[in-house]
Amino acid sequence: xxxxxxxxxxxxxxxxxxxxxxxxxxxxxxxxVCVCYFVEILGAPQPKISRHLAYLRNxxxxxxxxEGKWMHYRIVMPPHDGAAQILRQTLDWxxxxxxxxxxxxxxxxxxxxxxxxxLDGAPVPxxxxxxxxxxxx
Amino acid sequence: xxxxxxxxxxxxxxxxxxxxxxxxxxxxxxxxVCVCYFVEILGAPQPKISRHLAYLRNxxxxxxxxEGKWMHYRIVMPPHDGAAQILRQTLDWxxxxxxxxxxxxxxxxxxxxxxxxxLDGAPVPxxxxxxxxxxxx
DNA sequence: AAATCATATTCGTCAAAGTGAATATATCCA
DNA sequence: TGGATATATTCACTTTGACGAATATGATTT
Numbered sequence: 001x002x003x004x005x006x007x008x009x010x011x012x013x014x015x016x017x018x019x020x021x022x023x024x025x026x027x028x029x030x031x032x033v034c035v036c037y038f039v040e041i042l043g044a045p046q047p048k049i050s051r052h053l054a055y056l057r058n059x060x061x062x063x064x065x066x067e068g069k070w071m072h073y074r075i076v077m078p079p080h081d082g083a084a085q086i087l088r089q090t091l092d093w094x095x096x097x098x099x100x101x102x103x104x105x106x107x108x109x110x111x112x113x114x115x116x117x118x119l120d121g122a123p124v125p126x127x128x129x130x131x132x133x134x135x136x137x
Numbered sequence: 138x139x140x141x142x143x144x145x146x147x148x149x150x151x152x153x154x155x156x157x158x159x160x161x162x163x164x165x166x167x168x169x170v171c172v173c174y175f176v177e178i179l180g181a182p183q184p185k186i187s188r189h190l191a192y193l194r195n196x197x198x199x200x201x202x203x204e205g206k207w208m209h210y211r212i213v214m215p216p217h218d219g220a221a222q223i224l225r226q227t228l229d230w231x232x233x234x235x236x237x238x239x240x241x242x243x244x245x246x247x248x249x250x251x252x253x254x255x256l257d258g259a260p261v262p263x264x265x266x267x268x269x270x271x272x273x274x
Numbered sequence: 275a276a277a278t279c280a281t282a283t284t285c286g287t288c289a290a291a292g293t294g295a296a297t298a299t300a301t302c303c304a
Numbered sequence: 305t306g307g308a309t310a311t312a313t314t315c316a317c318t319t320t321g322a323c324g325a326a327t328a329t330g331a332t333t334t
Contacts, residue, residue: 016150082230093219
């Protein structure tokens, strides 16, 4: 049965109307990602990332989970069917984009990169653990 | 075959991130509508309507056609499949909304309303001509 | 408890975007 | 040609939102 739970359309589209937030959503895709990866891969100051994540949270597009000192963010499908489909379609659209593909590639390799990605001990995104190299637990 | 013609995603979502523009898109739906109806039905100053229509035009979401002194606007499906689907989905979503339904109802009756809608001679939207009453040509 | 690390929030500033009022442009009609 | 009508654009103002820098919070480790 169709779900038409109220969902703020305006806030939803406004959340999608920013390039940093689109990059964040692209990195999440269908997996949970730790904030530290966002910071590393976007190469942006941490407060900026945090602010945009807060924006996405307030719009109901992502949810956060704490694990010790780390915060994991994931996309949460809106309770409205139409909104959910739009969000899925948007994520697919992002996959076409070269720059977005590059971001995702960097995320995949993040756990093994030497100096630049100083993420010792940071929780590896579940979906890429073991896909990068032998060293990736 | 899938069409992935470049289409500015950011501009697209920003165009959808304003309530006035959503109301305009909702009124257009799948028909061409004259600017004078937008002004009447939204009850907003004409320059405001014009500016938002210009914004939508610049985003590639609508196109304009002149007919004498009247301008008709219609939704134009983006050349990118994903964008097109999102736009269709958005229009469907708008249909769920009470306020949007009310707007559309007012559009349907606009050609026959007595004083408030002083639109003598204004071109009746094709899709509603003849559907309102006997007087509607 | 103190130091440290990851993340969030606040503050002041700046640019983008929405708005009303006034004005310009384009078309039609007399 | 001149006036009337429909629509578009400009201007000044205000609000919103993005930003960097600084600071606060929350959790871990020593």
